[in-house]
Amino acid sequence: MVTDYQGLELTTESVEAADAYSRTVRSYLAFGLDAGVHMKAALGADSEMAMALITRGYFFHLFANPALARKAVDSAQAAEQAIAGRGANQRETWHLSALQAWNRGEMRQCVDIWERILLRYPHDALTIRLTNFMHFYVNGGAAMRQSSARVIGAWDEDRPDYGYILGVYAFSNEEAGDYAAAEAAGKRAVEINAKDIWATHAVAHVMEMQGRQDEGIAWLDRLNPEWAELNNFKFHTWWHLAMYHLEKGRFDTVLALYDGEFWAEPSDDYLDFTNAAAMLWRLQYQGIDVGDRWSGLADVAERHAGDGILAFADAHYMMALAQDGRDEAMTTMLENLEQLAQGSGDQAGVTALVGLPVCRATIALCQDRAGEAADILLPLRDRIADLGGSHAQRDVWAQMLCRALLDGGRFEDARGLLAQRTSTKANSPLGWRWYSEALQGCGDDAGAAAALANA
Numbered sequence: 367m368v369t370d371y372q373g374l375e376l377t378t379e380s381v382e383a384a385d386a387y388s389r390t391v392r393s394y395l396a397f398g399l400d401a402g403v404h405m406k407a408a409l410g411a412d413s414e415m416a417m418a419l420i421t422r423g424y425f426f427h428l429f430a431n432p433a434l435a436r437k438a439v440d441s442a443q444a445a446e447q448a449i450a451g452r453g454a455n456q457r458e459t460w461h462l463s464a465l466q467a468w469n470r471g472e473m474r475q476c477v478d479i480w481e482r483i484l485l486r487y488p489h490d491a492l493t494i495r496l497t498n499f500m501h502f503y504v505n506g507g508a509a510m511r512q513s514s515a516r517v518i519g520a521w522d523e524d525r526p527d528y529g530y531i532l533g534v535y536a537f538s539n540e541e542a543g544d545y546a547a548a549e550a551a552g553k554r555a556v557e558i559n560a561k562d563i564w565a566t567h568a569v570a571h572v573m574e575m576q577g578r579q580d581e582g583i584a585w586l587d588r589l590n591p592e593w594a595e596l597n598n599f600k601f602h603t604w605w606h607l608a609m610y611h612l613e614k615g616r617f618d619t620v621l622a623l624y625d626g627e628f629w630a631e632p633s634d635d636y637l638d639f640t641n642a643a644a645m646l647w648r649l650q651y652q653g654i655d656v657g658d659r660w661s662g663l664a665d666v667a668e669r670h671a672g673d674g675i676l677a678f679a680d681a682h683y684m685m686a687l688a689q690d691g692r693d694e695a696m697t698t699m700l701e702n703l704e705q706l707a708q709g710s711g712d713q714a715g716v717t718a719l720v721g722l723p724v725c726r727a728t729i730a731l732c733q734d735r736a737g738e739a740a741d742i743l744l745p746l747r748d749r750i751a752d753l754g755g756s757h758a759q760r761d762v763w764a765q766m767l768c769r770a771l772l773d774g775g776r777f778e779d780a781r782g783l784l785a786q787r788t789s790t791k792a793n794s795p796l797g798w799r800w801y802s803e804a805l806q807g808c809g810d811d812a813g814a815a816a817a818l819a820n821a
Contacts, residue, residue: 368380368381368384369384370384370387370388370391371388371391371392371526372388372489372490372491372525372526373489374457374487374489374490375455375457376415376417376458377415377416377417377449377452377453377454377455377458378412378415378417379412380411380412380415382407382411382412383408383409383411383412383415383418384408386404386405386407386408386410386411387404387405387408387415387417387418387421389404389407390404390405390408390418390421391421391491391492392526392527394425394492394495395491395492395495395527395530396530396561396562396596397563397564397596397597397599397600398595398596398597399595399596399597401425402425405418405421405422405425409422414444414447414448414451414452415448416445416448416449416452416454416458416461416462417458417461419441419442419444419445419448420441420442420445420458420461420462420465421492422441423437423438423439423441423442423445423465423468423469424438424465424468424492424496426438426441427468428499429635429636430636430673430675430676430679431634431636431673431675432672432673432674432675435469435675438465438468438469439469441465442462442465442466442469445462445465446462449462456486457483457486457487457490460479460482460483461479461483461493463479464476464477464479464480464483467479470710470711471709471710471711471712471713471714472711472712473500473503473504473711473712473713474504474505474712476500477497477500477501477504477505480493480496480497480500481497481513481516484497484513484516484517485516488516488517488520488521489520489521489525491527491530491531494513494514494517494531494534495530495534497513498510498513498514498534498537498538501513502541502754502755502756503676503678503754503755504712504754506541506751507538507540507541507542507543507757508542510537510538510541510542511538511539511541511542511544513538514531514534514535514538514539515535515538517531518531518532518535523558528558529554529555529558529559529562529565530555530559530562530564530565532551532552532554532555532558532565533551533552533555533562533564533565533568534564535551536548536549536550536551536552536555536565536568536569537552537564537565537567537568537571539551540552540568540571540572540575541571541756541757545572545575545576548568548569548571548572549569549572551565551568552565552566552568552569552572553565553569555568556569556589560589560592561592561593561595561596563592563593563596563599563600563603564599566585566586566589566592566603567599567602567603567606569585570582570585570586570603570606570607571606571756571757571758573585573610574606574609574610574758575757575758575791576793577613577791577792577793577794578793579610579611579613579614579793580610582606582607582610583607583610583611586603586606586607586610587607590603590604590607598633598635598637598638599637601627601628601629601633601637601638601641602628602637602638602641604623604627604628605623605628605641605645606758607623607627608620608623608624608627608628608645609645609758611623612645612648612649612652613793613794613795613796614795615795617649617652617654620645620649621649621654621656624642624645624646624659628641628642628645629641629642629659632662632665632666633666634666634669634670636670636675636676636679636682639663639666639667639670639679639682639683639686640678640679640682640755640759642659642663643663643667643682643683643685643686644682644685644759644762646659646660646663646685646686646689647685647689647762647765647766648762648765650689651765651766651769652796660686660689660690661690663686663689663690664686664687664689664690664692664695666686667683667684667685667686667687667692667695668687668692668695670683671683671687671695671698671699671702672698672699672702674702674703674706674713674717675713676713676754677713677716677717677720677721677752677753677754678721678753678754678755678759680699680703680717680721680725681721681724681725681728681753681763683699684696684699684724684725684728684729685728687699688728688729688731688732688733689732691732696729699725700722700725700726703717703721703722703725704722707721707722716752716753716754719749719752720746720749720750720752720753721753723742723743723746724742724743724746724750724753724763726742727739727742727743727766727770728766730742730770731766731769731770731773736769736770736771736772736773736774737770737774737775737776739766739767739770739774740767740770740771740774740776740779743763743766743767743770744767744771744779747764747767747783750763750764764783764787765796767783768780768783768784768787768800769800771783771804772800772803772804772807775807777804777805777806777807777808778808780800780803780804780807781801781804781805781807781808784797784800784801784804785801787800787801788801788817788820792820795820795821796821798817798818798820798821799817799818799821801817802814802815802817802818802821805817
């Protein structure tokens with residue numbers, strides 16, 4: 367019997383293929399640059415290794431790119447043929463079903479199958495990370511925490527890559543609001559391995575949510591030398607550093623990080639793009655001149671106006687198109703999203719109920735129709751989580767709603783939302799400034815002055 371590095375059986379007679387596959391999984395967990403290299407080595411040693419073919423399909427989907435999604439279908443077909451020829455174990459058969467569900471756009475069914483796998487095989491590290499990813503986009507923080515809690519007890523510090531699983535547990539707890547547990551787990555994972563950028567990022571999220579900007583800056587400044595040999599996820603962690611400086615009002619530093627770190631080169635990766643678009647939006651609505659940076663983003667967004675893979679990404683593409691006034695591309699994208707919304711798959715429903723309205727509100731706000739934007743966003747404020755992403759990422763739409771209310775003269779509505787914001791994030795100067803603006807608009811000069819004093 368041939369197994370991977372966690373002792374999980376693989377249907378192959380090639381130890382070389384199994385070893386290369388194990389290196390693939392470990393590189394994926396580490397956000398390494400060589401996961402693809404190891405995957406090619408695994409399939410080079412055994413071109414019909416079902417688990418390698420299935421994992422290749424998963425990896426194609428992680429890019430949220432239509433062309434690569436089609437390659438995921440090809441990978442599933444190759445795996446199905448391989449299994450028909452040589453058989454497969456129960457875990458591999460379930461994995462094929464999960465990939466096929468993802469290929470159909472049935473992301474919740476896919477993650478349900480992964481959860482079934484983890485009940486039986488809690489040491490399936492690949493599936494732990496993939497499940498965390500999928501819940502992040504379709505089910506939210508509570509599901510993330512429940513999932514990681516089911517497996518963490520099966521791991522200990524003597525098992526390879528325990529720290530990476532602890533990092534998954536940390537981020538899951540953060541998104542579920544258990545900041546103490548998240549910080550403790552994340553810091554322990556970083557003690558085990560300072561290059562564990564997922565755990566580093568989990569702790570950064572805790573500090574962001576608690577308004578601990580100075581601690582967050584110190585945390586990331588200490589650890590960023592460890593990221594040099596990691597993949598593009600490091601750009602997202604640089605984005606978190608910029609978020610702290612944004613809250614501190616250090617706008618020149620934010621722009622320097624934008625230009626020098628997380629958007630130093632244009633990228634078609636959706637996560638890189640969302641980092642950049644969300645940051646420019648935040649800067650612009652704090653009155654900061656971002657120059658011609660929107661133009662470069664809009665060039666990328668035009669290429670993705672028909673993607674329709676993740677509603678979360680689509681909403682960010684629309685930010686760039688709307689800010690740069692790309693009317694033709696905006697019209698095309700809206701038409702594409704309307705067609706997607708009538709289709710099947712989980713993202714079709716999300717697009718219909720949340721993604722498409724958010725895109726329309728984005729256009730309205732950019733075209734000085736703040737009241738219309740507010741009318742769209744206000745009823746959606748408790749459904750924005752359906753787009754996926756983290757609390758920190760989704761906050762851009764909370765800010766968009768507040769700005770639409772303020773610019774539209776809806777000061778009473780803005781007052782309530784900003785009172786809530788300053789209550790839950792008392793260390794956010796932006797929240798206090800906007801709360802002061804709302805109170806001023808309501809005629810409460812004393813309250814406005816008191817709020818501004820907290821900024």
